[in-house]
Amino acid sequence: MNISASPSAEQAQQDIVDEFAFFGDWTDRYQYLIDLGKQLPAFPEDLKTEDFRVHGCQSMVWLVPSGDATRMHFQAISDSAIVSGLxxxxxxxxxxxxxxxxxxxxxxxxxxxxxxxxxSPTRSNGLAAMLAKLKAYAAAAG
Incomplete structure (x- = not known):
């Protein structure tokens, strides 16, 4: 196995579960989410367009796909610290x-x-909307 290869989607999910298990309460977990959001790569201002905006989120969220069906890459950002962590x-x-x-x-x-x-219900709806848009991009590419 190539050590430099990124983990599978399932392994990435397990890693996230393991990381969150370190934090005893939700105050610490929210802070961790905010810290993760601060580590997102810079997002080009010119991509903050209506075409890439995720509707259904209370905060502003942009999701930009690139690549093709064999390897899709996504860039995303939000104006909310917790949503950026998500x-x-x-x-x-x-x-x-x-x-x-x-x-x-x-x-x-x-x-x-x-x-x-x-x-909150609005953040849950926004997360669902973001996942739906991401999967729609994947379906269109596939």
């Missing part, structure tokens, strides 16, 4: 994968780390 998790699981893998991967980490219970 984006960082989603990109770890779904970016740089084949369209087929993206469509086949269920976001089980959301439930596994307790996000489903701790996000």
């Amino acid at each position: 984006i960082a998790l989603v990109l770890r699981v779904y970016s740089d994968r084949s369209a087929k893998d993206i469509l086949a991967t269920q976001p089980r980490f959301i439930e596994a780390i307790g996000l489903a219970k701790h996000l």
Whole structure:
């Protein structure tokens, strides 16, 4: 196995679950999410267009696909610190994968780390909208 290869989508999800297990309470988990969001690569201002905007999110979110069905890459950003952290998790699981893998991967980490219970309804809806748009891009590429 190539050590430099990124982990599979399933392994990425397990890594996320393991990382969140280190934090005893949700105050620490939210801080970790915010820290992850701050580590997102710079997002080009010229890509903050209506075409790439994810609707259904209370905060502003942009998701830009590139690549093709064999390897899709995503760039994303939000004006919300916590949502940017969610984006960082989603990109770890779904970016740089084949369209087929993206469509086949269920976001089980959301439930596994307790996000489903701790996000506000508007953030949960936004996360669902982001995943739906990401999978729609993958379906179109596939």
